[in-house]
Amino acid sequence: MAGFKTLDDIGNIDGKRVLVRVDLNVPVAGGKVTDATRIERIAPTIAELSGKGAKVILLAHFGRPKDGPSPEFSLEPIAKATAEVLGRPVGFAADCIGDAAASAVAAMNNGDVLLLENTRFYKGEEKNDPDFTEKLAANGDIFVNDAFSAAHRAHSSTEGLAHLLPAFAGRTMQAELDALEKGLGNPARPVVAIVGGAKVSSKIDLLMNLVKKVDALVIGGGMANTFLAARGTDVGKSLCEHDLANTAKQIMIEAAEAGCAVILPIDGVVAREFKAGAASETVAISEVPADTMILDVGEKTVKTVADWIDRGATLVWNGPLGAFEIEPFDRATVAAAKHAAARTKAGKLISVAGGGDTVAALNHAGVADDFTYVSTAGGAFLEWMEGKPLPGVDVLKR
Ligand SMILES: Nc1ncnc2c1ncn2[C@@H]1O[C@H](COP(=O)(O)OP(=O)(O)OP(=O)(O)O)[C@@H](O)[C@H]1O
Ligand SMILES: O=C(O)[C@H](O)COP(=O)(O)O
Numbered sequence: 001m002a003g004f005k006t007l008d009d010i011g012n013i014d015g016k017r018v019l020v021r022v023d024l025n026v027p028v029a030g031g032k033v034t035d036a037t038r039i040e041r042i043a044p045t046i047a048e049l050s051g052k053g054a055k056v057i058l059l060a061h062f063g064r065p066k067d068g069p070s071p072e073f074s075l076e077p078i079a080k081a082t083a084e085v086l087g088r089p090v091g092f093a094a095d096c097i098g099d100a101a102a103s104a105v106a107a108m109n110n111g112d113v114l115l116l117e118n119t120r121f122y123k124g125e126e127k128n129d130p131d132f133t134e135k136l137a138a139n140g141d142i143f144v145n146d147a148f149s150a151a152h153r154a155h156s157s158t159e160g161l162a163h164l165l166p167a168f169a170g171r172t173m174q175a176e177l178d179a180l181e182k183g184l185g186n187p188a189r190p191v192v193a194i195v196g197g198a199k200v201s202s203k204i205d206l207l208m209n210l211v212k213k214v215d216a217l218v219i220g221g222g223m224a225n226t227f228l229a230a231r232g233t234d235v236g237k238s239l240c241e242h243d244l245a246n247t248a249k250q251i252m253i254e255a256a257e258a259g260c261a262v263i264l265p266i267d268g269v270v271a272r273e274f275k276a277g278a279a280s281e282t283v284a285i286s287e288v289p290a291d292t293m294i295l296d297v298g299e300k301t302v303k304t305v306a307d308w309i310d311r312g313a314t315l316v317w318n319g320p321l322g323a324f325e326i327e328p329f330d331r332a333t334v335a336a337a338k339h340a341a342a343r344t345k346a347g348k349l350i351s352v353a354g355g356g357d358t359v360a361a362l363n364h365a366g367v368a369d370d371f372t373y374v375s376t377a378g379g380a381f382l383e384w385m386e387g388k389p390l391p392g393v394d395v396l397k398r
Helices: 037-051 076-086 098-106 123-127 130-137 156-164 171-184 200-213 221-230 242-258 299-311 331-345 356-365 379-386 391-397
Strands: 017-021 055-059 091-093 113-116 142-145 167-169 191-195 216-219 261-263 267-271 280-284 293-297 314-318 350-354 373-375
Touching: 017 037, 017 156, 037 055, 037 076, 037 171, 037 356, 076 091, 076 113, 091 098, 098 113, 123 130, 123 156, 130 156, 142 156, 156 391, 167 171, 167 391, 171 314, 171 350, 171 373, 171 379, 171 391, 191 200, 191 299, 200 216, 200 221, 200 242, 200 379, 216 221, 216 299, 221 242, 221 293, 242 261, 261 299, 267 299, 293 299, 293 331, 299 331, 314 331, 314 379, 331 350, 331 356, 350 356, 356 373
Parallel strands: 017 055, 017 142, 055 113, 091 113, 142 167, 191 216, 191 314, 216 261, 314 350, 350 373
Antiparallel strands: 267 280, 267 293
16 A cells, blocks of 8 residues: 555564554444444454564544543443454453553554443543643554544544554545545545535535535435525424525535536435334425424435436445334335445446445445445545545555
């Protein structure tokens, strides 16, 4: 891989403490990991480092905790799931810095794997605070970043550490960048993007540039509601960031100037409760009852999405079209995923999808293997697509 050092360059690491940034921000329901793709993808790096006799110390975040440590955002259950997927013991330390981390690391044998508690339990992580970074670095001799899906964050564990320790890209980081370059470096046109999901505030800005790179942008999921509301459509109690209406309007203007079609839902599946089997109905998007939430796009929109997929030579997809974890709100995502998979299998489409929940949705639809490439990254993948520098990758190139 041009530009940075990989595990091929790491040399003798027998007995060395290797801090490995991984992305264990996996979908969880009822305390159980519902999609283990991100864990499976880090297995090669862990096996390689452990096989060379390193003490493998995993650093990761989970969710977006606001007020320090809380059981809801603990990585402890994920350590168990990681051990199951890797088929080997994975220790757990109840803190990522300080005595708990230091003593767990000191007790490691060569080849052992240890996961440290959520780095986001400290405010210093997201601030990339040098003091916090130093405390993380105290437990390692070498830094490996295998979290491509968190590489758009300039945090202590994704960026800061690479300034303090010899830094290398892990196998997944390397494979993700290679695959994205191959599939999307010079994409066949027209390029159709589908963006959905729930991370509206953290992804809406990047749509401003994305509309200049793609020929059509299909917006679904929670993201669509903010655009619908900006256009004056009443979205009832739906997930919607009304204060981003001006951003949404500006994106629609930029898209028109760039010649990028923006496709919004024309119908939606609405319900009064966000739970499995909740009574639901499909309504025109202009007729969403005030006391309901749009939890999926409707059949007419699915047909439109399929038509746009058919017009594309390349499909880029991040974010499900609905709350796919809960039936029946998985229908549109499953139908669109199957449609894209069939076009790909027929050799008519290059399809690249990414994101923690997006991968889970494709697995739920049973078609992840039929896509040209499935990235573990959502936001990072879209930022890469935009052409934005990714701090976690750039720092490895220093
Ligand atoms: N209409 C909707 N209302 C509420 N939630 C929705 C709706 N549509 C989709 N979602 C939720 O969006 C979530 C996924 O969004 P998200 O932006 O996190 O995607 P992702 O693929 O995980 O990307 P990343 O890896 O960047 O997190 C799912 O949990 C899904 O239930
Ligand atoms: O799920 C993701 O996209 C990554 O783990 C990054 O998570 P974040 O959006 O909370 O930074």
